[in-house]
Amino acid sequence: MASPLLSPRWSGVADPFALDPTVVAIIAAMAVATYLTKTGGLWLLTRVGVSDRVEAALEVLPGAIVVAVLGPELAAGGPPEWLAGSVVAAVAWRTGNIFLALVTGVGAVVAFRVVL
Amino acid sequence: MPTTDTPPETKQPTDSTPDEAEVSTDNATPDSVTFDRAGIRAGFVTCVPVALGVAGYGIAFGVLADQAGLSAAEVAVMSATVLAGASQIIAVELWADPIPAATVVLAVFAVNLRYSLMGAALRPWFKHLSATQTYGSLFFMADENWALTMRDLTSGSNRGAFLLGSGLAIWVFWVVSSVVGVAFGGVIDDPATFGLDFVLVATFVALAVELWDGASTAIPWAVALVTALITAEVLTGQWHVIAGGVAAAVAEVVRRG
Numbered sequence: 053m054a055s056p057l058l059s060p061r062w063s064g065v066a067d068p069f070a071l072d073p074t075v076v077a078i079i080a081a082m083a084v085a086t087y088l089t090k091t092g093g094l095w096l097l098t099r100v101g102v103s104d105r106v107e108a109a110l111e112v113l114p115g116a117i118v119v120a121v122l123g124p125e126l127a128a129g130g131p132p133e134w135l136a137g138s139v140v141a142a143v144a145w146r147t148g149n150i151f152l153a154l155v156t157g158v159g160a161v162v163a164f165r166v167v168l
Numbered sequence: 169m170p171t172t173d174t175p176p177e178t179k180q181p182t183d184s185t186p187d188e189a190e191v192s193t194d195n196a197t198p199d200s201v202t203f204d205r206a207g208i209r210a211g212f213v214t215c216v217p218v219a220l221g222v223a224g225y226g227i228a229f230g231v232l233a234d235q236a237g238l239s240a241a242e243v244a245v246m247s248a249t250v251l252a253g254a255s256q257i258i259a260v261e262l263w264a265d266p267i268p269a270a271t272v273v274l275a276v277f278a279v280n281l282r283y284s285l286m287g288a289a290l291r292p293w294f295k296h297l298s299a300t301q302t303y304g305s306l307f308f309m310a311d312e313n314w315a316l317t318m319r320d321l322t323s324g325s326n327r328g329a330f331l332l333g334s335g336l337a338i339w340v341f342w343v344v345s346s347v348v349g350v351a352f353g354g355v356i357d358d359p360a361t362f363g364l365d366f367v368l369v370a371t372f373v374a375l376a377v378e379l380w381d382g383a384s385t386a387i388p389w390a391v392a393l394v395t396a397l398i399t400a401e402v403l404t405g406q407w408h409v410i411a412g413g414v415a416a417a418v419a420e421v422v423r424r425g
Contacts, residue, residue: 137369154367
């Protein structure tokens with residue numbers, strides 16, 4: 053085999069149904085690690101009592117997470133993404149229809165990327 | 169393409185705290201939450217257009233995984249059991265021969281830590297569900313369907329099964345599309361071609377509109393935004409989500425004294 057760094061592509065001819073035990077074991081560890089992250093936060097809250105302070109913190113969490121995801125995503129984009137984001141916000145605000153907002157937004161971003 | 173029968177969309181988009189809300193100090197504590205087929209179906213149907221965008225990434229992931237040397241079966245097993253897009257893409261980018269197992273698993277854990285905060289945010293509704301319902305549903309939590317679920321729950325639907333239903337849609341599209349990516353690698357290797365890379369942002373923008381609650385939201389959101397932008401400059405991965413969420417939560421606790 054050639055250097056794995058240069059050509060890691062040794063799968064082309066390989067059996068698509070192959071299940072390497074080592075690979076499966078690593079995937080299992082990835083699955084466990086991920087499941088722990090998905091359940092850990094809520095589990096912790098059922099174990100430790102929820103005080104007024106924690107309640108206040110939890111209340112702002114949804115919006116804060118949304119903004120924390122969006123900020124860097126939009127900052128990494130450019131005018132097409134910013135304008136399309138405004139379109140999504142406007143449609144979501146006016147109609148409250150997520151499907152309409154998504155379709156319009158995706159259409160808008162494609163169009164703005166061509167035009168701008 | 170899905171038809172637009174619009175289950176949660178009939179709700180008012182703004183100022184809609186749940187009906188039974190004003191009982192306690194927080195504005196989102198329902199008295200009861202359902203967990204039934206109707207909720208699963210509503211979640212699934214609402215999530216299908218979003219899951220189509222996720223499928224764009226699934227194909228991109230499949231292409232990368234194929235290049236890293238994983239078989240179609242291994243990709244299917246990974247997508248079906250891990251179900252966390254960004255972390256899977258990073259994992260196969262770290263893949264080498266021999267596989268750096270510890271690095272891969274640690275990276276996956278770090279990238280997915282934000283899910284702990286997302287899961288915690290579901291508590292006002294999920295505390296009414298059984299352990300099986302809760303921990304079964306959480307397996308299917310991904311960014312996109314978490315956003316749709318928060319949107320649905322904060323609009324007062326009290327459909328506890330929405331996360332499961334929307335997660336099943338993500339699961340089906342993610343597993344199938346990642347295998348398609350292995351098989352037909354390179355056909356659509358760039359999701360940006362069809363604007364599919366914008367679906368996540370669009371979903372979160374729509375959710376932000378839903379969650380905006382006037383002046384009381386402004387300070388925590390500003391704290392989250394600034395913290396996330398700074399963190400994203402300094403650290404790779406998804407740390408900015410955790411940093412932004414935690415900073416806003418701390419700021420809110422301090423503000424209320």
